[in-house]
Amino acid sequence: MKNHVLMGVAALLISAAVTAQTTEQAQNQKKEKAQKEVQNQPQGPVQVQNQEQYKNRGEAVSDQRHARNEEKKALKEQEKARKKQEKEMRKQEKARQKEQMNKPEAEQHRNQEMEKERTSDKGQDHGAKPPEHQQNAGKPAKSGGQGKK
Secondary structure, eight states: OOHHHOOHHHHHHHHHHHHHHHHHHHHHHHHHHHHHHHHHHHOOHHHHHHHHHHHHHHHHHHHOOOHHHHHHHHHHHHHHHHHHHHHHHHHHHHHHHHHHHOHHHHHHHHHHHOOOOOOOHTTTOSSSSSSHHTTTTTTTOOSSSSOOO
């Protein structure tokens, strides 16, 4: 029984020592952690520097966006100018094709057009009434009076 009591007392002493040691270690760890946090916290000037860096970064992004937009505008203007130039080239090409048409062919074409105009006008006296009205010239006009009731 003495052995049992001695063993119990020894166990209690060991238990108390271990508990004291772990609480001491826990307190030390807390102190170290707090010191690290204080060291890692940025001071006033560092925060201002970070804010300035952020502001500068924002301005840089804005400038990049502005530059991209300007580049897009320039590309659109170039495309517009290119299309205008192509249109002008097509117009000039059509004019050249008309010029390349042989003069006799062009004259023949004009003569054909004039002949068409003459034949369409032929037989019509522009000062007289059309033939339909001339046929009815001898007949009396119908009265505008009352019709059948």
